[in-house]
Amino acid sequence: MNASPDTPPPESSDLIRADRLDFAYPDQPLFRALSFTVGPGLSVVRAGDGKGKSTLLRLMAGALAPSAGQLWRAPATVFFADPRDEREDALTARQCLRAHAGRFPDWNAAREQAMVERFDLAEHLDKGLFMLSTGTRRKVWLVAACASGARLVLLDQPFGALDAPARAVVAQCLTEAARDPVCGWVVADHELPASLADVVLAGLIDLGD
Helix, strand or coil: CCCCCCCCCCCCCCCEEEEEEEEEECCEEEEEEEEEEECCEEEEEEECCCCCHHHHHHHHHCCCCCCEEEEEECCCCEEECCCCCCCCCCCEHHHHHHHHHHHCCCCCHHHHHHHHHHCCCHHHCCCEHHHCCHHHHHHHHHHHHHHCCCCEEEEECCCCCCCHHHHHHHHHHHHHHHCCCCCEEEEEECCCCHHHCCCCCCEEEEEEC
């Protein structure tokens, strides 16, 4: 793997470049010779179950290394929250947000408060993450993603387990992200939600069904 080789040309706005990536678990090959770039705006990784969409996000985040090929990532802040990660379960939602705030120098406290209100999370902030429903836990890390100020935001199935009002909030946030001239957002999901059908994507990585 070449995770972060030479600095790109000054005119390049690419945040990620992948060249002929291979990845396979011991009993499950996922993709071969996969090449793509991620730049500012909204990109989507679309795939069926077991086709590698979550794994590809982890590769982009640097949590995994490809079996072959090169992956270059710009020297920029990256937000990635794995919904399966249980390491923060002992924290309250408020403590979790504070921990994320400490990791991101451009954290936007006003944006955090606004997203807490939009997701109707105030009553849950002092509950342990282990006590929260799957949807409410997801709202916590969506607040963190929106407030992080990260140059690259990686979201795994952000609409999953959310009620209709929360899904509408996510759709609006992603619509705004699609117009961002500097930051890149990557969403992995089974299909592009109908609420984003008219959004102009910066890129689409289709891993098949």
